[in-house]
Every structure is written in C-alpha cells, then in structure tokens.
Amino acid sequence: MAKEFFYRGRKAEEIASMNHKEFAPLLKARARRKITRGLTDVEKKLLLRVKKFKDTKKKIKTQSRAMIVLPEMIGATIHIYNGKDYLPVIITVEMLGHRLGEFALTRREVKHKAPGIGATRSSKAVSVK
8 A cells, every 4th residue: 555645734636636826835935935926937838838738748848947846737747958958857746845957957977987198197108199
C-alpha cells in the first residue's frame, strides 16, 4: 500500500482541485508573496498553456525557471530550459511550492581526463608533436 501524500495537512486530491489563489496561503513566505502580488505576463501565459495542453502530447516549453509549481500544473510535462537544452520534467504533487528551475539543473558533473602538457613535472619531457 502506497503512503498517502499530504502537503501542509491537505491531501493531494484536495490540493489538486485548488486554484493558485486558494493555494497561496499554504505556501512558504517567499512563494506566497510572489503569488499574491501576481504572476508576470510570461508566467500567466505558461499557466494558460499548461491548462490548455496538459492532457495532450503537445510540448510545453518555457524559459521561466522562476515560476512556482502550482496545483494546476500537476500531471503536466513541461520542458524547462537549462541554458542549452529543454529538459522534460513531469510535475508531481511533491514539487508543489518549488520553482521550475530547481528541476532542470544548469551545471553538469565535472569529468576530468588526463592532465594536459605542462600540467605536471613529468609531462615536461613529453614531445608536443
């Protein structure tokens, strides 16, 4: 039996039925302030596209990484820009209140190879050609 998810004492089904104005009092201070002051035009357009295309296979692309995950977005796949590519992210209930940019990382893991010429004392004797 799967554990039931609660967000601030509310069940997932109850939260999914809320709009963002009803959901705002449940958020932490910074996110609540952003929602109560109003979304930007880009974020409003994104929210409209999510509502319109949530159940279809059409790609929802965005560069607004500062958008807060709202209940209307649950179940949608949003392609978030990380500076190079659009990474697909499926929005789940656990992501509520976080920003979209947290789920599309902009930095990769550094993988070093062999040291370059002149990097160590022993590589001075190696021929450049």
